[in-house]
Amino acid sequence: MKGLLVKDGFVFDPMNNVAGEKMDIAICNGKIVEKIDNCGVIDASGMTVMPGGVDLHSHIAGSKVNSGRLLRPEDHYKDVERKTPVTRSGVGYSIPSTFTTGYRYARMGWTTVMDPAMAPLKAKHTHEELNDTPILDKGSYPLLGSNWFVLEHLRAKEYKDAAAYVAWIMRATKGYAIKLVNPGGLEAWGFGRNVRDIDDPVPNFDITPREIIQGLCKVNQLLSMPHTIHVHTNNLGKPGNYTATLETMKSVENLANNGKPNIHLTHCQFSAFAGEDWRSFRSGSEEIAKYVNDHTHVTLDLGQIVFTNTTTMTADGPFQFILYQMTGNKWVNNDVEIETSSGIVPFQYKRKNYVHAIQWTIGLELALQIRDPWKVFITTDHPNAGPFTAYPRIVAWLMSRKARDEIMKKINKKARARALLPSIDREYTLDEIAIATRAGQAKILGLENKGHLGMGADADIAIYNINPEKKDLASNPKAIRRAFSNAAYTIKAGEIVVKDGEITKSVVGRTYWTNVKASPSLLEIEPELQEVFEEYYTVKFDNYIVPNHHLSAANPITVEGRV
Amino acid sequence: MNVIRNVTCPICGTLCDDLEVTVKDNVIVDAANTCAISDAKFMNYSNPKHRNLTPLVRKNGELRETSLEEAIKKSAEILVDASYPILYGWSCTSCEAISAGVELAEEIGGVIDNTSTVCHGPSILSIQNVGIPTSTLGQIRHRADLIIYWASDPYSAHPRHMERYTAFSNGRFQKSEWAHYVARLRGILGKKRLSRASELVLMKEAELPVVSGGKLPPKFETDKRKLIVVDVRKTRSAELADFFIQVEPNKDFELIQALRLLVRDEEVETDQVAGVPVSLLEDVADTMIGCDFGVLFFGVGLTMSSGKLQNIDAAIALTRDLNYRTKFVIMPMRGHFNVAGANIVSTWQTGYPFAVDFSQGYPRYNPGETSAVDILSRDEADASLIVASDPVSNFPRRAVENLVKNPLIAIDPVVSPTTAMADVVLPSAFVGIEEGGTAYRMDRVPLPMKKLVDPPQNCLSDREILQRILHHVKRLRAQRGIA
Numbered sequence A: 001m002k003g004l005l006v007k008d009g010f011v012f013d014p015m016n017n018v019a020g021e022k023m024d025i026a027i028c029n030g031k032i033v034e035k036i037d038n039c040g041v042i043d044a045s046g047m048t049v050m051p052g053g054v055d056l057h058s059h060i061a062g063s064k065v066n067s068g069r070l071l072r073p074e075d076h077y078k079d080v081e082r083k084t085p086v087t088r089s090g091v092g093y094s095i096p097s098t099f100t101t102g103y104r105y106a107r108m109g110w111t112t113v114m115d116p117a118m119a120p121l122k123a124k125h126t127h128e129e130l131n132d133t134p135i136l137d138k139g140s141y142p143l144l145g146s147n148w149f150v151l152e153h154l155r156a157k158e159y160k161d162a163a164a165y166v167a168w169i170m171r172a173t174k175g176y177a178i179k180l181v182n183p184g185g186l187e188a189w190g191f192g193r194n195v196r197d198i199d200d201p202v203p204n205f206d207i208t209p210r211e212i213i214q215g216l217c218k219v220n221q222l223l224s225m226p227h228t229i230h231v232h233t234n235n236l237g238k239p240g241n242y243t244a245t246l247e248t249m250k251s252v253e254n255l256a257n258n259g260k261p262n263i264h265l266t267h268c269q270f271s272a273f274a275g276e277d278w279r280s281f282r283s284g285s286e287e288i289a290k291y292v293n294d295h296t297h298v299t300l301d302l303g304q305i306v307f308t309n310t311t312t313m314t315a316d317g318p319f320q321f322i323l324y325q326m327t328g329n330k331w332v333n334n335d336v337e338i339e340t341s342s343g344i345v346p347f348q349y350k351r352k353n354y355v356h357a358i359q360w361t362i363g364l365e366l367a368l369q370i371r372d373p374w375k376v377f378i379t380t381d382h383p384n385a386g387p388f389t390a391y392p393r394i395v396a397w398l399m400s401r402k403a404r405d406e407i408m409k410k411i412n413k414k415a416r417a418r419a420l421l422p423s424i425d426r427e428y429t430l431d432e433i434a435i436a437t438r439a440g441q442a443k444i445l446g447l448e449n450k451g452h453l454g455m456g457a458d459a460d461i462a463i464y465n466i467n468p469e470k471k472d473l474a475s476n477p478k479a480i481r482r483a484f485s486n487a488a489y490t491i492k493a494g495e496i497v498v499k500d501g502e503i504t505k506s507v508v509g510r511t512y513w514t515n516v517k518a519s520p521s522l523l524e525i526e527p528e529l530q531e532v533f534e535e536y537y538t539v540k541f542d543n544y545i546v547p548n549h550h551l552s553a554a555n556p557i558t559v560e561g562r563v
Numbered sequence B: 001m002n003v004i005r006n007v008t009c010p011i012c013g014t015l016c017d018d019l020e021v022t023v024k025d026n027v028i029v030d031a032a033n034t035c036a037i038s039d040a041k042f043m044n045y046s047n048p049k050h051r052n053l054t055p056l057v058r059k060n061g062e063l064r065e066t067s068l069e070e071a072i073k074k075s076a077e078i079l080v081d082a083s084y085p086i087l088y089g090w091s092c093t094s095c096e097a098i099s100a101g102v103e104l105a106e107e108i109g110g111v112i113d114n115t116s117t118v119c120h121g122p123s124i125l126s127i128q129n130v131g132i133p134t135s136t137l138g139q140i141r142h143r144a145d146l147i148i149y150w151a152s153d154p155y156s157a158h159p160r161h162m163e164r165y166t167a168f169s170n171g172r173f174q175k176s177e178w179a180h181y182v183a184r185l186r187g188i189l190g191k192k193r194l195s196r197a198s199e200l201v202l203m204k205e206a207e208l209p210v211v212s213g214g215k216l217p218p219k220f221e222t223d224k225r226k227l228i229v230v231d232v233r234k235t236r237s238a239e240l241a242d243f244f245i246q247v248e249p250n251k252d253f254e255l256i257q258a259l260r261l262l263v264r265d266e267e268v269e270t271d272q273v274a275g276v277p278v279s280l281l282e283d284v285a286d287t288m289i290g291c292d293f294g295v296l297f298f299g300v301g302l303t304m305s306s307g308k309l310q311n312i313d314a315a316i317a318l319t320r321d322l323n324y325r326t327k328f329v330i331m332p333m334r335g336h337f338n339v340a341g342a343n344i345v346s347t348w349q350t351g352y353p354f355a356v357d358f359s360q361g362y363p364r365y366n367p368g369e370t371s372a373v374d375i376l377s378r379d380e381a382d383a384s385l386i387v388a389s390d391p392v393s394n395f396p397r398r399a400v401e402n403l404v405k406n407p408l409i410a411i412d413p414v415v416s417p418t419t420a421m422a423d424v425v426l427p428s429a430f431v432g433i434e435e436g437g438t439a440y441r442m443d444r445v446p447l448p449m450k451k452l453v454d455p456p457q458n459c460l461s462d463r464e465i466l467q468r469i470l471h472h473v474k475r476l477r478a479q480r481g482i483a
């Protein structure tokens, strides 16, 4: 029996309605327990205790991420990590090597991270990298919004067949949730084209993005998936796209069950652009926030911009091609048969650039205008809007008007004059930060043992050097940033892995995947599937499947499908 | 008798995964869906004449049999004693072994480099300069109506590439040209026989039809997939092509640049470029722009001819330009079955695809400085470990001299000039035959390698050998107080 007691900290556990109360947290065998005696004690007095951070959207592993690493040696030269007796070495600012990724998240007090885009054909690659990402618990979402099997079943309105296929894909790729990127558009990109809006039919497939979104939303419900559908909208990154975003949210409004969320819009900042072109470009955050405030079926994450040199990488091939055209930077495109595309372009976000400055305000405006913190989560869509190591800065911006004003002073003048942001006074509380960076994300992911510190929860804990009684945090954003950059302690599954911002121990994290239990007739599709499969793919059916033992610590989440 | 299906072939980057291997009493007796190369491998891999079967250590100038334990210990000592060791090879083993190799290199503060340093190294540097528009091979199978092989002879080096992924495969939007292929092949073989006969009788070669002319043939306008081969000589692949363009040796760059101009609707002011009439190039450029989905495969012929990096930069730039007009992708024809995997594993663990130097305690990358050939040429390495590769035959002479004068460890299933010169030889199992693991196809699709039979006694997997060496290295370093 391994025990640990975190004593006298100010605990923020929003799921259990604990907001800064001074209390002890007892840990036994990697879980939170009622009480524990005769064990190690961490004196957390004067410090903030939260569940370990959860990130539902961060590109940390797999084929596309690795192509980004390959593409950018200049990203690595100046940012290196030496080998220590407990850690492996590594490099990388915006696309760190795998070991470094795990350590850097842990240093900030984050313990669960989801990679949001895996091409099923390359699932094995994603898992091999996740295996090499220490400390973190993790998972990955297979890309399904332009998948031929999905498009064909949905076109024929065969929702059960689509569901059976999706259940199979989760098992075959050890995937966690249904991901849609520019639904239908990536198939069109196979011939260098795109779809214009959510009602523009996909070439050769006679189905619209709207039908794909609705269809997969139904499938998600049929399978009782732990997470909602996870959507990167059509037209992402284009002026005026906020209307498509509203259409996307509305398209599944009637499919919602008892007011429960049924769609997650990811890195919404990139999908909240108003204006007709780059000159008339402005924020569409008000319209989006209004819709989200008035409805219960949507959650979103920010994709908050930070002003830095980073690497954009998405499955959205046509969007990446536009970025390449705009910047003239180096460009990787990689289309994957039957399933998806992807692209990579290095990118510099500049304060003095009008568009970038507006983008910076859009993310914060979304976070500050959406009233319920359970609906909007902090991400940078790592590394698209900036590396995940910028989270402490974003936390400081949300908690401190002063911090925002300091940046405001330095951005493009026209952007400053037009932006809504300066008119917003709201400042997040530590409790709201705990929701937006852990509790809310764990909840929408359906990870029952994460994001809280109640009995039976996983003992993943972050302790920050913040005394909420003493400091007026809003007037001291630097202190916030410092505390969240270097956790006083990070505890993963009951073990101390970080002390004073340094890794003290490296442990193996688990990989979650969704194992759908449903009626046998639904799940016995393999022979039929196999026949079509071998016509479609250049690999054999058997060789496509990722066996459970390929994951160094597989953790299937079993759900009961309703078909 | 046991038939094992869906076997991935452990030879070339085509990484065919549909082989069917029949095993009887731990011996491979038959292999189906193979090509000439893989057939030969499956039938001969176990021939004891070619295999390393016992661990060897050099004593008084001679390789002597020893125990596995002894050989592993000796290897660890060599590596711990060295101040700047090189770990080289990695393209013919599993990703699991490569991973163990990276950890070992990090532990001893050495350099890990793989064979791409001497083949597609320039292609990788080029990608780092400008990026690459590419796709998986299935995308090409389903969609490509224009296929170009440049300085690459798949018929000989990647025999099933055309049949599985390109000109002669069947796709959703592109039907197979198999029938044409068979007809053409018959024609060629017939002519070959004829030419062979005429050679014997008349002692002179019969005329083969001239393919390269001033204009594309009119039938080229049809809507079927088109296959173009560009090379310095008429290869077997060229004979199968719809069209063959013969480029003067070392003039690839000029030819690509001319095509770039034409694709951008600019004029080329001469009559000929690299021995090819400009009128023909204009047709080719039109065909490129006019296709729905084009692909340019290039071989080491392009990376190793004069211009190297420049050639690939230009080829990628041409492909990028074409994407403003239509869909076009480009792909290097990777040779060894897991050379892509060697780059991939190295990149996710260290940030860099090859030539990674750990001597400062973190990964450093500067090809030309930290690459194996350059380090050896400068005579800086004081020990080497080679995995499943034969640098003694492939490296420049100076590098080889410096390689063999210092302690040399070779892990290899087969006897080679490198194992013959080594100070320690560790016999290993063939990945994909006697040992499983993961490998990556040339388009970076991961595939499982299967263990089909047990390896000979004393032959461990590369991964296990490396892990055991690492274990000893750690112990030795702890004993000596270096950590």
Ligand code: SF4
Binding pocket: B009, B010, B011, B012, B013, B014, B015, B016, B033, B034, B035, B036, B037, B038, B158, B159, B160, B161
């Ligand atoms: S083409 Fe290459 S991978 Fe395929 S069977 Fe032949 S040698 Fe093996």
Ligand SMILES: [Zn+2]
Binding pocket: A057, A059, A116, A266, A267, A314, A381, A384
């Ligand atoms: Zn993303």
